[in-house]
Amino acid sequence: MTFNPLLEKGTPIEKQIRSWHEIAKKPFNKTEVDCYTRTRQILMNGIEVEAWNFKHNFARNCNDTEVNKFLAQTRRIEDMQQTTVNWLTPADQSVLETTLGYEQVAVDLTAWMAQNEPDDYVKETFDFGLLEDFDHLYRYSQWAYLEHGISPNDIVQGQTDIMLSRPTQNHHNDNRIRLRKPYDKATADPQTKVNIYTLVAGEQQTHNYYAEHGMEYGNQCIRETYAEIKDVEEEHVTMYESLIDPTESWYEKLLLHEFVEVCTYYNCMEDEENDRIKKIWEMFLDYEIGHLQIAANLFKKYEKRDPEEVIGTKVVLPCRFMSQKEYVTNILENEIQKRLDTKMGYTEIDNLPDDWPSYEIQEKVGEEGSPTEMTIQIITAAKGRDLVIADKKLKKKQLELLEKGLEDIAQAPDTITIEEMNEMMDEEEIEHECV
Numbered sequence: 001m002t003f004n005p006l007l008e009k010g011t012p013i014e015k016q017i018r019s020w021h022e023i024a025k026k027p028f029n030k031t032e033v034d035c036y037t038r039t040r041q042i043l044m045n046g047i048e049v050e051a052w053n054f055k056h057n058f059a060r061n062c063n064d065t066e067v068n069k070f071l072a073q074t075r076r077i078e079d080m081q082q083t084t085v086n087w088l089t090p091a092d093q094s095v096l097e098t099t100l101g102y103e104q105v106a107v108d109l110t111a112w113m114a115q116n117e118p119d120d121y122v123k124e125t126f127d128f129g130l131l132e133d134f135d136h137l138y139r140y141s142q143w144a145y146l147e148h149g150i151s152p153n154d155i156v157q158g159q160t161d162i163m164l165s166r167p168t169q170n171h172h173n174d175n176r177i178r179l180r181k182p183y184d185k186a187t188a189d190p191q192t193k194v195n196i197y198t199l200v201a202g203e204q205q206t207h208n209y210y211a212e213h214g215m216e217y218g219n220q221c222i223r224e225t226y227a228e229i230k231d232v233e234e235e236h237v238t239m240y241e242s243l244i245d246p247t248e249s250w251y252e253k254l255l256l257h258e259f260v261e262v263c264t265y266y267n268c269m270e271d272e273e274n275d276r277i278k279k280i281w282e283m284f285l286d287y288e289i290g291h292l293q294i295a296a297n298l299f300k301k302y303e304k305r306d307p308e309e310v311i312g313t314k315v316v317l318p319c320r321f322m323s324q325k326e327y328v329t330n331i332l333e334n335e336i337q338k339r340l341d342t343k344m345g346y347t348e349i350d351n352l353p354d355d356w357p358s359y360e361i362q363e364k365v366g367e368e369g370s371p372t373e374m375t376i377q378i379i380t381a382a383k384g385r386d387l388v389i390a391d392k393k394l395k396k397k398q399l400e401l402l403e404k405g406l407e408d409i410a411q412a413p414d415t416i417t418i419e420e421m422n423e424m425m426d427e428e429e430i431e432h433e434c435v
């Protein structure tokens with residue numbers, strides 16, 4: 001089913017205030033929840049944080065009282081929605097468990113978008129970022145196992161593979177070369193706009209989660225692992241947000257934000273199997289349609305244009321969560337050696353010049369070691385090797401992938417070398433499933 005949200009009424013804003021009891025609902029059960037219910041919950045929290053934050057920024061740049069009243073009224077609603085969604089997280093879900101959820105969001109969401117992205121350059125950027133979050137999932141999984149004694153599969157439930165990718169120490173770039181070419185607002189497909197806005201919100205919240213929670217561990221290597229990966233998430237926000245046409249007006253951006261909320265809640269509602277949580281997506285979809293109506297009217301009034309020129313005539317699906325192992329394996333095998341060039345495009349390790357600007361950054365941040373490499377050193381010291389969850393065929397390629405994906409220049413002193421990886425692969429696999 002599809003529909004044109006501009007033709008719907010939604011819930012009137014005055015009816016969107018709820019009681020504290022209704023706002024802070026009962027959390028899900030971490031051992032029973034479907035992994036994709038959790039990924040939807042993580043993503044929608046990011047969407048609401050962005051909606052709230054954007055409206056504050058808009059207000060700080062706006063001296064129109066009517067508009068500021070709308071922003072004040074609805075950003076409180078966005079904030080209440082954020083509480084409801086984020087606080088579905090149960091108190092006994094550890095920071096590392098939640099973190100595996102965040103990286104599962106990044107991998108499976110980006111893979112879905114890449115396959116539904118009409119713009120080839122944007123798709124290439126999604127594929128590039130995808131491999132980095134896939135490596136983060138592998139690094140954090142080692143710690144979830146060592147620190148909490150859980151199997152990463154308790155969280156990803158066999159839907160997402162866990163193995164090395166482009167090594168995290170190679171994700172550190174000169175942030176200036178992360179900048180991409182923006183789409184053209186006049187010609188870009190609404191799917192492209194919604195995909196990018198959605199991903200920016202997700203990556204931003206991932207960054208914020210690591211920034212706020214990485215220090216909750218006393219283990220210095222875990223703290224530094226969060227510091228290192230958080231910084232990559234900053235690069236991801238920089239990369240994805242630069243794809244947005246910077247000449248979109250505030251009203252156009254407002255319209256897009258509400259449309260993104262409509263599309264993401266609609267997609268969540270369509271896919272959700274948990275009845276209680278499905279009702280939340282349904283209710284918030286109606287709220288967002290209410291917001292969209294007003295944003296569309298403001299756009300017509302101030303821009304004298306038709307909202308359909310920006311968002312089209314139907315909802316798009318930006319976040320269909322499903323297992324993407326096959327797609328990710330394909331990108332992993334073919335694109336692990338890809339790197340950013342200095343002209344907003346892509347190149348490969350073998351073609352990088354000696355003065356590639358990211359080498360300087362990598363040399364500095366990794367001069368005393370890379371925590372995400374040390375993570376593998378530590379689990380290898382304890383268990384003989386790293387924890388990998390993938391099918392046999394893919395597991396066998398670990399060495400080949402490392403050879404292809406690791407830069408020779410600017411390696412951190414504690415890098416897992418090709419020889420060390422080779423030795424590890426002779427060791428018995430780590431028994432990680434609960435018996």
Ligand SMILES: [Fe+2]
Nearest residue numbers: 051078081261
């Ligand atoms: Fe919202």
Ligand SMILES: [Fe+2]
Nearest residue numbers: 103106133136
């Ligand atoms: Fe990540």
Ligand SMILES: [Fe+2]
Nearest residue numbers: 106133233236
């Ligand atoms: Fe990311």
Ligand SMILES: [Fe+2]
Nearest residue numbers: 258261288291
């Ligand atoms: Fe909204």
